Amino acid sequence: MNCTECEKIKNKQNLIYEDDSVIALLSNKPAGKGHVILYPKEHSPIIEKIPDETFGHMFDTANKISVMCFKAVGAEGTNILINNGITAGQKTGHASINIIPRKENDGLNMQWQTITSQDEDLTTTQLMLKEALAPKEEEIKQEVKPEEEVIIPEEENYQLKQLQRVP
Amino acid sequence: MQYMPEQEVTEEDLKDMSPEQLAELQKQNCLFCHLASGKVPSKIVYEDNICFAILDINPASKGHMLLMPKEHYVMFPQTPEDVIKHLAKTAKMLSRTAIAALSAEGTNIFIANGPVAGQKAPHLIIHIIPRFPDDGITCFELPETDIKDEEITGTQKILAHGLGTVLEKVEEKPKGPEEITLKELEKALR
Numbered sequence: 001m002n003c004t005e006c007e008k009i010k011n012k013q014n015l016i017y018e019d020d021s022v023i024a025l026l027s028n029k030p031a032g033k034g035h036v037i038l039y040p041k042e043h044s045p046i047i048e049k050i051p052d053e054t055f056g057h058m059f060d061t062a063n064k065i066s067v068m069c070f071k072a073v074g075a076e077g078t079n080i081l082i083n084n085g086i087t088a089g090q091k092t093g094h095a096s097i098n099i100i101p102r103k104e105n106d107g108l109n110m111q112w113q114t115i116t117s118q119d120e121d122l123t124t125t126q127l128m129l130k131e132a133l134a135p136k137e138e139e140i141k142q143e144v145k146p147e148e149e150v151i152i153p154e155e156e157n158y159q160l161k162q163l164q165r166v167p
Numbered sequence: 168m169q170y171m172p173e174q175e176v177t178e179e180d181l182k183d184m185s186p187e188q189l190a191e192l193q194k195q196n197c198l199f200c201h202l203a204s205g206k207v208p209s210k211i212v213y214e215d216n217i218c219f220a221i222l223d224i225n226p227a228s229k230g231h232m233l234l235m236p237k238e239h240y241v242m243f244p245q246t247p248e249d250v251i252k253h254l255a256k257t258a259k260m261l262s263r264t265a266i267a268a269l270s271a272e273g274t275n276i277f278i279a280n281g282p283v284a285g286q287k288a289p290h291l292i293i294h295i296i297p298r299f300p301d302d303g304i305t306c307f308e309l310p311e312t313d314i315k316d317e318e319i320t321g322t323q324k325i326l327a328h329g330l331g332t333v334l335e336k337v338e339e340k341p342k343g344p345e346e347i348t349l350k351e352l353e354k355a356l357r
Contacts, residue, residue, distance in 0.1 A: 014319055014323060015323075016323065016326050026319055026322060026323055026326070028314065028319065029311035029312065029313070029314070030311075030312055030314055031309040031310050031311070031312070032312075033322060034322055034325075034326060035309075036326070047259055047262065047276075048259060048262070048263045048266075050259070052255075052256045052259070055255050055256065055259055056251070056252030056253070056255040056256055057252070058255065059251050059252065059254065059255035059258075060248050060251045060252055060255075063243050063244060063246070063251055066243065066244065066280060067244045068326060069326075070244075072325050072326050072328065073322070073325060073326070076281060076283040076284075077279070077280055077281025077282065077283035077284030077285075077286065078280045078281065078284055079277070079278065079279055079280070079284045079285070080243065080276075080277070080278040080280070081275065081276070081277050081278075081307060081309075082274075082275065082276040082277075083273075083275055083307055083309075084262060084273050084274045084275065084276065085266075085272055085273020085274065085298065086272075086273065087271075087272035087273040087298045087299065087300060087302075088272075088273035088274055088275045088296075088298040088307065089275070089307045089308050089309070090273065098309065100309075102281065102283045102284040103283060104283055107310075108310070109306060110277070110279075110284075110285055110306045110307065111285055111306060112227035112296070112304055112306050113227070113303070113304075114225040114226060114227060115226060115227065115228065115229075117224070117225075117226055117229075121229075122210055122222055122224065122226075123210065125222060125229055125230050125269070126210040126211075126212055126222050128268050128269065129212040129213075129222075129230060129232070129264065129265065129268055129269070130211075130212045130213070131268075132264045132267065132268040133212055133213045133220075133260075133261070133264055136213070136260060136264075137213055137214065137215060140215045141215065141216075
């Protein structure tokens with residue numbers, strides 16, 4: 001596997017934290033001071049391929065790292081950002097979570113422009129998503145014990161191939 | 168959206184309130200808590216007993232969803248671990264569904280902690296933004312700045328030290344990353 005990020009993980013380049021399933025490295029081309037990138041140790045090209053348990057642990061670890069940024073690098077805020085897919089700005093073939101400390105006038109702007117959206121269009125989109133999500137909602141509601149793992153089956157007509165892979 | 172608070176509260180009242188009462192007041196006046204309970208209508212697409220997802224009525228793109236815990240947490244750091252893990256799995260599922268149902272080519276998952284980071288609401292929101300070719304969204308293209316090796320090592324040391332202060336479990340001053348073992352780091356983070 002020719003993954004540059006797997007190499008960095010193997011070499012523990014600029015290591016901040018690691019455990020059995022995840023590893024956090026300081027970015028060597030940071031968006032700002034203290035920009036940390038959190039990876040699953042096991043190679044996954046996109047987040048959908050990361051097992052639920054690992055992904056949940058990643059979110060939790062990202063939170064702990066972001067709290068640390070508040071105190072350690074004097075951040076006034078933090079952003080947690082996942083760029084999932086090339087079209088979304090994913091730059092490497094290894095899924096990751098960015099933790100970016102923020103300060104006033106740091107030159108970063110992650111604010112998007114809003115698009116005009118007619119109410120009918122919103123309602124159409126709402127119905128499409130609601131319909132696609134209804135089976136999952138039902139599954140979770142039928143769970144008797146909340147502490148049990150919810151296993152969500154892969155959709156048969158999953159159009160993952162639309163996500164371009166990094167060559 | 169303009170939202171009027173349920174009761175008139177004067178500054179005098181606020182001064183006399185305990186932190187718990189203030190928190191309760193904030194919760195009562197939180198638009199997103201009212202969206203959660205259905206008191207204020209929304210374009211809801213998903214809900215379970217812990218969280219819910221609605222369409223953003225001022226979206227960045229088609230299918231832009233706001234995923235939120237039903238319980239009132241102002242930001243990620245205040246959210247309990249089990250809720251965070253549930254939100255993670257739900258966000259992944261919403262992302263996958265947006266791609267499949269709307270023929271998106273990718274998604275951005277974005278959280279802003281603090282106004283400086285772009286937080287606009289007093290309630291934790293995880294944005295799931297479907298992406299399409301030529302959608303004109305450029306704000307998630309992170310700049311790449313050059314950084315000297317010494318600066319990286321310096322920041323590494325600060326962050327490793329910071330791990331100790333966050334957890335307040337360190338009895339002695341933590342060492343730099345060259346000296347600290349991975350086991351110690353792991354222990355500190357737990």
